Amino acid sequence: MEPITTFSANAAALPTANVDTDQIIPAKYLKVTDKSGLAKGLFEAWRYLPDGSLNPDFVLNRPETAGAQILIAGDNFGCGSSREHAPWALTSYGIKAVISTSFADIFRSNSLKNGLLPIVVDAETYHELVSICEEDPTVELTVDLATQRLMLPGGRAVGFPIDGFSKHCLLNGVDELGFILSAEDAVAAYEAGAPRTVNTQG
Amino acid sequence: MSTPQTLFDKVWNAHLVRPETPDTPAVLYIDLHLIHEVTSPQAFTELRRRGIKVRRPDRTLATMDHSTPTTPRNSLGIIPVIDPQAINQLDQLRANCAEFGIPLFELGSANQGIVHVIGPEQGLTQPGLTIVCGDSHTSTHGAFGALGFGIGTSEVGHVFATQCLLQRKAKTCAVRVDGRLNPGVTAKDIILAIIAKYGIGAGTGYVFEYCGEAIRALSMEERMTICNMSIEGGARAGMVAPDDTTFEYVAGRPFAPQGADFEAAVARWRTLPTDDGATFDHELTLNANELVPMITYGTNPGMGIPITGVIPLPEELPDAAARQTLDKALAYMALEPGKTLLGHPIDVVFIGSCTNSRISDLRQAAQFLAGRKIAAGVRVMVVPGSQQVKAQAEREGLDEVFKAAGAEWREAGCSACLGMNDDKVPPGKYALSTSNRNFVGRQGPGARTLLASPLTAAATAVTGVVTDPRTMLDSL
Numbered sequence: 001m002e003p004i005t006t007f008s009a010n011a012a013a014l015p016t017a018n019v020d021t022d023q024i025i026p027a028k029y030l031k032v033t034d035k036s037g038l039a040k041g042l043f044e045a046w047r048y049l050p051d052g053s054l055n056p057d058f059v060l061n062r063p064e065t066a067g068a069q070i071l072i073a074g075d076n077f078g079c080g081s082s083r084e085h086a087p088w089a090l091t092s093y094g095i096k097a098v099i100s101t102s103f104a105d106i107f108r109s110n111s112l113k114n115g116l117l118p119i120v121v122d123a124e125t126y127h128e129l130v131s132i133c134e135e136d137p138t139v140e141l142t143v144d145l146a147t148q149r150l151m152l153p154g155g156r157a158v159g160f161p162i163d164g165f166s167k168h169c170l171l172n173g174v175d176e177l178g179f180i181l182s183a184e185d186a187v188a189a190y191e192a193g194a195p196r197t198v199n200t201q202g
Numbered sequence: 203m204s205t206p207q208t209l210f211d212k213v214w215n216a217h218l219v220r221p222e223t224p225d226t227p228a229v230l231y232i233d234l235h236l237i238h239e240v241t242s243p244q245a246f247t248e249l250r251r252r253g254i255k256v257r258r259p260d261r262t263l264a265t266m267d268h269s270t271p272t273t274p275r276n277s278l279g280i281i282p283v284i285d286p287q288a289i290n291q292l293d294q295l296r297a298n299c300a301e302f303g304i305p306l307f308e309l310g311s312a313n314q315g316i317v318h319v320i321g322p323e324q325g326l327t328q329p330g331l332t333i334v335c336g337d338s339h340t341s342t343h344g345a346f347g348a349l350g351f352g353i354g355t356s357e358v359g360h361v362f363a364t365q366c367l368l369q370r371k372a373k374t375c376a377v378r379v380d381g382r383l384n385p386g387v388t389a390k391d392i393i394l395a396i397i398a399k400y401g402i403g404a405g406t407g408y409v410f411e412y413c414g415e416a417i418r419a420l421s422m423e424e425r426m427t428i429c430n431m432s433i434e435g436g437a438r439a440g441m442v443a444p445d446d447t448t449f450e451y452v453a454g455r456p457f458a459p460q461g462a463d464f465e466a467a468v469a470r471w472r473t474l475p476t477d478d479g480a481t482f483d484h485e486l487t488l489n490a491n492e493l494v495p496m497i498t499y500g501t502n503p504g505m506g507i508p509i510t511g512v513i514p515l516p517e518e519l520p521d522a523a524a525r526q527t528l529d530k531a532l533a534y535m536a537l538e539p540g541k542t543l544l545g546h547p548i549d550v551v552f553i554g555s556c557t558n559s560r561i562s563d564l565r566q567a568a569q570f571l572a573g574r575k576i577a578a579g580v581r582v583m584v585v586p587g588s589q590q591v592k593a594q595a596e597r598e599g600l601d602e603v604f605k606a607a608g609a610e611w612r613e614a615g616c617s618a619c620l621g622m623n624d625d626k627v628p629p630g631k632y633a634l635s636t637s638n639r640n641f642v643g644r645q646g647p648g649a650r651t652l653l654a655s656p657l658t659a660a661a662t663a664v665t666g667v668v669t670d671p672r673t674m675l676d677s678l
């Protein structure tokens with residue numbers, strides 16, 4: 001995974017609450033056995049018209065926000081299915097961070113493993129960000145992971161929380177699997193002492 | 203005396219390979235890893251890339267359920283798969299399981315079925331276990347007092363490689379359901395009512411523990427229906443303390459401990475329930491006495507009302523965001539605020555999914571359909587959750603009841619719960635569905651889903667319009 005540090009990018013507002021992972025990437029795109037074709041299916045029902053052409057009214061299709069790398073979305077973003085295809089679709093489209101007032105647990109966990117930053121802000125900041133984007137769709141925000149700050153135009157900085165371990169992994173491009181593999185001795189010791197409860201082969 | 207603990211605390215603590223610290227999450231041991239064709243292939247690719255084996259294939263089990271067709275078998279007894287992408291996904295699962303030594307319940311074989319139906323029916327799902335699957339409805343297994351939760355594909359890879367996950371401990375929330383269910387009201391109505399009352403984000407960050415008189419009175423299959431939809435309330439896991447109902451259900455199943463081992467296991471399981479005096483971080487409540495059948499009108503599972511109620515008016519909602527959500531949802535559903543759903547025409551009735559496809563669900567539906575015909579113009583799909591459920595239903599003659607009524611009796615799988623196999627609801631059509639999600643396009647592009655219980659589904663199948671099942675109870 002590429003390390004994340006500081007980046008500045010255009011932000012697009014999708015002020016809808018409870019965006020579920022079926023909206024982020026519909027089930028028909030889940031038939032792949034790799035990660036191909038997911039960017040095309042991102043927000044399919046909103047991004048395309050019934051005839052398959054781009055919906056000019058959808059925020060990511062407007063010329064000013066077409067290259068947005070930050071998404072500002074309503075409460076409880078990423079609820080529903082556990083499909084990791086959702087952060088894969090977002091990152092392969094080019095999104096690096098989603099800002100919301102809250103994220104569904106599994107989506108947040110999946111995002112952090114794919115270098116997609118779930119940034120939680122309070123309701124006031126969220127509304128401010130949405131109006132900033134509406135006033136100036138070309139607006140750029142800066143995300144500084146090391147100091148856990150989001151820089152708004154005009155210089156205001158807003159802090160955001162992130163689990164220390166996830167932050168360490170993102171900043172250094174460390175993958176979690178390597179970390180668990182290093183606990184091998186502890187895993188073996190645990191297995192030696194735990195009751196044998198499951199055997200799918202017998 | 204040691205500090206009183208909740209059921210969740212006990213299961214969590216018993217699986218700590220390493221406790222969490224401020225800097226690092228806990229390393230949590232996973233007893234059982236269930237996999238299916240959709241969320242596993244990229245994890246196998248990662249194992250191969252790194253040259254790692256599956257650490258415990260004997261704690262791993264694969265099934266085929268999501269992209270599989272449920273079309274009745276051909277003359278050779280084979281369920282034909284036509285979609286090339288589905289064929290590829292199923293082939294890859296076969297190859298991956300063979301390469302890594304993982305047992306597989308092959309499409310159409312005697313034990314295949316929806317991943318959350320087969321674990322319990324095989325006796326693999328047991329109290330006190332940690333159970334994961336790349337699937338959010340892994341919460342279902344919590345009905346046994348296990349800690350079951352959905353994970354992403356990266357985490358599927360972690361469990362393959364290490365049989366462990368990195369986790370921060372969740373907060374606990376008691377969901378107390380007092381009272382007794384009235385006739386015609388089911389476990390599905392309990393969970394739909396909880397989600398309608400508290401919202402789909404209420405459980406974020408929490409593990410639910412369902413408790414109270416109404417929960418104690420439920421069968422295991424009913425408890426599974428409730429735990430299944432914990433994720434629709436935002437909770438990654440939902441648990442019920444194991445009791446005699448649980449032990450009786452597990453006893454004698456193929457992968458359950460047998461004989462003296464079973465007795466020893468029950469003795470361990472009896473120590474799992476939450477201790478007196480243990481505290482929860484939060485509590486939600488519901489009174490079962492007052493409950494009536496529930497139905498959803500919108501595009502998330504929290505948009506539910508008593509079937510005798512009306513769709514909310516925008517002005518009753520607390521804020522602009524909620525009003526906007528309602529407007530959008532009703533535009534998609536082509537429904538009007540302030541109106542009842544009773545009498546609304548339905549095009550498709552789907553009885554199935556990991557929420558409501560077990561034998562007791564099919565028996566309930568069959569009660570209403572016995573000796574009756576489904577309404578003209580309505581397509582009714584009955585999809586058993588597993589081949590075992592299907593075989594049991596056929597032993598009881600339920601298949602004949604469904605077919606005589608004009609319903610389709612299909613092979614086991616996820617089917618029309620999600621629009622990724624051949625079973626879809628056509629655009630603009632209304633489906634009364636016993637599944638768990640009514641998201642935009644969930645059952646097919648443009649499909650309009652109303653979620654309800656198997657009883658409501660069966661009553662509606664007979665009339666062709668949304669029907670309160672209590673109006674048909676007298677005729678049983």
Ligand code: SF4
Pocket residue numbers: 267268316317318337339555556557615616617619620637638
């Ligand atoms: S039945 Fe539906 S919710 Fe259950 S596992 Fe299958 S697709 Fe998921």
